[in-house]
Amino acid sequence: MRRFVFSIILCFAVIAPFLNCRTLANVVTCSGIVPMRYRNDKISITDFGGVGDGRTLNTKAFREAIFRIDHLKRRGGTLLYIPPGEYLTESFNLTSRMTLYLARGAVIKATQDVSRWPLIAPLPSYGRGRERPGGRYMSFIHGDGLHDVIITGENGTIDGQGGVWWEMWRRRSLQFTRPNLVEFMHSKNILISNVIFKNSPFWNIHPVYSSNVVMRYLTILAPTDSPNTDGIDPDSSVHVCIEDSFISTGDDLVSVKSGWDEYGITYARPSKDITIRRVTGSSPFSGISIGSETSGGVENVLVEYITLYNTGFGIHLKTNIGRGGIIRNVTVSDVYMENVRKGIKIAGDSGDHPDDNYNPNALPVVKDITIKDVWGENVQQPGSINGLKNSPFTGICLSNINIHGGTGSRKAPWQCSDVSGGAVKVSPWPCAQLTSTSQAGACNIPF
Numbered sequence: 384m385r386r387f388v389f390s391i392i393l394c395f396a397v398i399a400p401f402l403n404c405r406t407l408a409n410v411v412t413c414s415g416i417v418p419m420r421y422r423n424d425k426i427s428i429t430d431f432g433g434v435g436d437g438r439t440l441n442t443k444a445f446r447e448a449i450f451r452i453d454h455l456k457r458r459g460g461t462l463l464y465i466p467p468g469e470y471l472t473e474s475f476n477l478t479s480r481m482t483l484y485l486a487r488g489a490v491i492k493a494t495q496d497v498s499r500w501p502l503i504a505p506l507p508s509y510g511r512g513r514e515r516p517g518g519r520y521m522s523f524i525h526g527d528g529l530h531d532v533i534i535t536g537e538n539g540t541i542d543g544q545g546g547v548w549w550e551m552w553r554r555r556s557l558q559f560t561r562p563n564l565v566e567f568m569h570s571k572n573i574l575i576s577n578v579i580f581k582n583s584p585f586w587n588i589h590p591v592y593s594s595n596v597v598m599r600y601l602t603i604l605a606p607t608d609s610p611n612t613d614g615i616d617p618d619s620s621v622h623v624c625i626e627d628s629f630i631s632t633g634d635d636l637v638s639v640k641s642g643w644d645e646y647g648i649t650y651a652r653p654s655k656d657i658t659i660r661r662v663t664g665s666s667p668f669s670g671i672s673i674g675s676e677t678s679g680g681v682e683n684v685l686v687e688y689i690t691l692y693n694t695g696f697g698i699h700l701k702t703n704i705g706r707g708g709i710i711r712n713v714t715v716s717d718v719y720m721e722n723v724r725k726g727i728k729i730a731g732d733s734g735d736h737p738d739d740n741y742n743p744n745a746l747p748v749v750k751d752i753t754i755k756d757v758w759g760e761n762v763q764q765p766g767s768i769n770g771l772k773n774s775p776f777t778g779i780c781l782s783n784i785n786i787h788g789g790t791g792s793r794k795a796p797w798q799c800s801d802v803s804g805g806a807v808k809v810s811p812w813p814c815a816q817l818t819s820t821s822q823a824g825a826c827n828i829p830f
Contacts, residue, residue: 413624413658417574417597420533422482424457427464435468440494442473453478460531465489465539473499474562477526485539485578492542493523493564493584497551500562506591508619508642508650508679510737512560514552514585514611519559522566522589529570538602540579541565545609548584552610561585561611567593576600583612587632591618592652599626607667609633614664616640619652619679630664635699636691637662638669639684640676641708644741647678648707655682663690670694670720673710674701675734677747680708691720697762698726698754701733704771705741709748718757726759726786727766729776731801746774752804759786763795765811770801779804781813 426448427433433444452461460480467488474493477483485491494500502518505511512519523543526532534541543564551557564583567573573596580587581604588603590596598615605612614630617623618640630636641647641654659671670691673681691697697720700710720726731747749770759765765786770776779802788794799814806817 411660412626413660414597414599414626416595416622416624417572419535419574419576420460420482420531422460422462424459424461425464426451426461427466428470429466433470435466435470435489437469437471437492439471440473441470442475445472445475449475449478449481452481456480465491465536474501474521474523474525477524477529477532479529480531482533482535483524485536485541487537487539489536489539490542491540493544495544495547497547502559508647508652509676510643510646513643514560515557517559520562520584522563523584524565526567526570526573529567529573531572532567532570533574534565534578535574535576536578538577538579540581542581543583545582545584545605545612549609563587563589565589566591567596569593571595573597579604581605582609585611586613586616588615589618590620590623593620595622596620597624599624599628601628601630603628603630603632605632607633613638617654617657618676619650619654620657621653621655623654623657625657625659625662627661630662630666632664632666634666635669635672636664636666638672638674639681640674641679641681643676643737644678644705644707645745646737647676648745651679653680653682655680657684659684659686659689661688665691665693667695669696669699671715672696672699672701673713675703675706677702677710678706678708681710682712684713686713686715687717689718691718691723693722694720695724696728697723697757697759698728700729700749700752702731702747702749703734703736704731704743705736705745706734706747707742707745709750711748711751713752715754716756719759720757720762721760723759723762725764725766726757726762727754727768729768729779731769731771731774731776746771748774749776751778752776753780753782754784755780755782757784757786761789762786763788765795765797766813767798768802768814768817769799772801775801775803777803779817781806781809781817783807784809786811
């Protein structure tokens with residue numbers, strides 16, 4: 384399994400731009416929900432005065448080019464071509480039926496002048512900025528209420544130049560929540576592929592209240608000490624496909640979310656029908672996570688063929704009292720992890736609250752979680768599953784899991800409480816709550 388996972392990741396995330404991976408031609412994919420579109424109408428950022436010298440501010444050029452696409456509405460849409468060069472710009476909005484195409488060697492760089500970033504309203508499912516009360520800075524590349532949008536190219540780069548923002552966070556001088564690198568709100572039929580994202584001020588790619596979103600063949604990079612630089616965060620979105628990507632950031636590689644405490648409960652927009660497949664990477668926090676903002680609910684999530692190294696938690700499902708919401712029908716399989724602090728963590732005491740108005744009686748429900756075919760090397764602790772006394776986690780099923788510590792290290796035990804389910808072929812042997820004969824039938828896995 385380990386060799387298979389590495390071969391897929393190597394082929395799609397590294398070799399694919401250069402070679403034809405014929406041996407993996409029949410690999411399953413979810414990307415067909417948003418096909419690549421050919422645009423007959425093409426324009427270049429240089430047609431609007433764009434200068435790729437890394438110093439000239441190109442905000443006017445980007446906004447004029449996108450204004451032209453929006454108002455002419457060419458049949459089939461328009462491709463905006465970014466030639467090789469470094470194009471410094473303020474944040475800008477995309478429009479429907481467009482392709483933002485970055486040539487090899489093209490870099491779109493965010494200005495580091497914080498005063499030039501506009502503020503927008505907080506997300507209704509969060510009630511305030513994620514970091515600070517009030518509004519939030521608009522994402523570097525933004526879309527609201529759009530359809531048929533593609534960001535792609537020849538592995539060009541979108542650089543958020545986030546260092547200035549990280550330093551503000553460290554100094555606790557932020558007045559508002561930092562901007563994401565790319566955010567789509569209330570949008571559908573979005574495709575992001577074959578682009579490098581780096582140095583995001585905050586979360587990298589954030590589809591929220593959106594549907595039919597495909598993200599594949601991506602490279603997402605940020606220093607390990609960059610705060611909250613999650614790779615991809617699907618949020619209150621449905622029919623999301625994440626595949627064939629390499630992510631190395633300072634926070635969770637992929638984190639599925641759906642709103643924060645009383646605001647997410649009221650807004651009631653779940654994340655569901657999400658596939659995360661053939662992703663590799665490293666993070667000081669979580670590899671693949673759900674939460675902790677899950678107040679709208681998360682269901683029908685498939686995670687498979689994942690390779691993680693130098694990571695805090697391999698697989699991490701996290702929620703908290705006051706969140707409410709239900710996390711159910713999650714399947715994780717074919718995972719290889721190495722140099723990881725804890726292999727599997729499912730916790731009901733994670734994350735903070737937006738304010739003191741959350742309802743402590745709004746307890747989350749976690750049920751029907753299957754984790755199988757996992758191999759770990761040099762993992763300090765195999766796992767922990769800690770539900771809530773008044774809302775135990777149920778239907779937790781572990782199968783064919785082998786997690787090994789470092790050479791000569793003593794095997795650390797699993798830690799469990801307020802949980803029920805079953806386990807088969809798990810090493811080291813998990814907690815009693817998952818292994819009793821009376822509860823083993825809860826695992827509906829074809830062992």
